[in-house]
Amino acid sequence: MNRKKIVHIISNFKIGGAQKLLLDLINNSNKSLFDVSVISLYNKTNNSLANEFEKADCPIYYLNKKSGFDINIELQLVNLLRKIRPDVVHTHMAGLKYSIIPLLFCKVKLKCNTEHTIIKENYTNIEAWVKKFAYKYFNVKPVGISNCVSESIKKVYKVSDIKTIYNGINVEKYTHDGERIIDEKNIKLINVATFLPDKNHEFLIESIKILAEKINNFKLYLIGDGKLRNEIQKKIDYYDLGQHVILLGFRNDVNELLVKSDMFLMTSKHEGFGLVLVEAMAAGLPIVATEIGGIPEVVINNQNGLLVSCDKPRLFADAIEKLINEKSKYKTISSNNLLRAKKFDIQNTILEYEKLYLEVE
Template sequence: MRLIQVTASRGWRGHEQKIIYLYEAFRDFGYVEDQWIVCTKDSEVHKIAKEKNMQVIGLDFKSEYDLKFAKSLKRIADENKADLVFIHNSQSHTIAVLSSLFYGLKIPLVLCRTLIKRVDTNFFRKWKYNYKGIKRILCITQPVVDELKYAVKDHSKLRIVGILTDINKFKKTEKNGMLHKEFNIPSDHKIIGNVAAFTGFKDHYTWIDTVEILAKTDLKATFVLVGKGVLEDEIKAYVASKGLEDRVVFAGFRKDIPEILPEFDLFLFTSNNEPAGGVILEAYACKVPVVAANAGGIPELVMHNETGFLAEVGNAQDFADKVQTLINDKVLQEKFIKNGYQFLVDNHTKEVIAKEMIDELNDVLENHSN
């Protein structure tokens, strides 16, 4: 297979990391004859792919209706004799459809969908999900499938292929006190943390409400938030309004997550509409016990009382109760750590998910080549 992966994203979150992981896996396991990443010039994907000496082609990107980008995609596919285009975000979905519609891109298109969001809100959006050139839509969890069913007429196109984590990236599993030192956290304080962009569905408000409850107990802990986003200043103001500035650390955007995560004594994840939550798998890889919201695709990753605790969405008291129970029970922590790591190894490694992905792509080629 000669494969093009395409995204118009500029940032760096789960889906962008997935593109890099898949490129590496497809290459290392010999799943493709050749492959290219087509992306926005000077985006994070473009920069990282170049750093890793991947075959990456950066294009100027103006909007999802960028006909120049669409025309270039057709040219790149022709020049490299590509067999299939693997689409990774909504804007590149539109561009790939325009490339097919206006410039004659004839090879099969496969879309990877990672959001829990209705797409039948306008005619064009619904139409592009049913476009004849889109041969399959690979979704990361069942809730993603469920939302797409309102728009996609042919449900047989919808398949579930989970998210992946590169265990080899997370070699550190013992604490060395780096966060205690960096942020002057008292040595006798446990660290309860989260890694998430400051966006609405991550529900940092419930996270802070949970901290407020825990701060009134005898628990010696400091609470660390890693990430950035549009709501960061709003959440900082919320922390200040509750007088929690001395208990909550805003660590900002970090590229050293494999070093930071093992410093957590507990991973607290309050997201209220999470498609999956890849950072939960990273917590498993780092041997950190998890308390997470019973929302979206999270229950497909966290088996309650087996690999972690699930708490009621938006219920800060429930989160706080479960944190208190887990942080004080070493036996339970070890159970969750052991089971969580094994769940990751069995279901969500680069090896497992890359094989599932390539099987789907090969099936499309066998049944839908033009």
């Protein structure tokens, strides 16, 4: 049996959910069935995730895209696709926007695109028009990373043939041994998110300010970086929360930090899935999160954590306090999360994508 040739096209190897999914797909692909290649539209990125791509056992092509429209990208993609002659082209992020024209000149049996975020109804830029054409008239199959994302694809692009495949993680990497017990003298809260408006760090700091008025023996560790980091640091300083909130920046040891923590907090205003929620679950962490987007598909309220509106910081602070004080509820949720995380193991995700690829005759 000839191996099916799979080509993934993605914008870049910056740190993000789409890139993590792609790395897992290529590292865990069935080599006896699939011959995988990856095309990055932009040049090499200097970070730990990009280094992992370099170690992957598959060809990687960098097209060094310039900002704005770059005709050379189209020409390079045509030449590469004609050279590789893939059975499947799987696009991520801006991959579809830039590959739609080259795909018109290359015979590909299956074309699919993973949508990693909820599509907004006022989404009217060039990428939206490209995707609408691709899904309705060019047989590109959309894949949503949650039911919420899939529903947004259906609503905005007016298509019905959508496949939902949940993102996944290597659950064993985050496993916590033994029963979780909070050290009430040193409570460790953790948040992992890029400092961007959608991640709602300002709301998180407002909640922590309220929590600090009632509880003193805790620390919140913020993992990540981004354009709003300095602004959030100023807010921490303004509220005199330096003894409670610690910014650790980008870290390569997130799995270890999760295992050492007591509770995970997510305050996003928009979230298609929230892969880090599954990472927290696999570490046995109870979760307090905002009830938006795909989050309720991952975190079932009162079973895997507590869900709160994204504009009510006092209720968010109350939810944290509730899990700290109610020891039996904390332990039950921790145990539930160790079990639920297995639903989102990366092997399940890979199996679903490979089923999709094997639809090619």
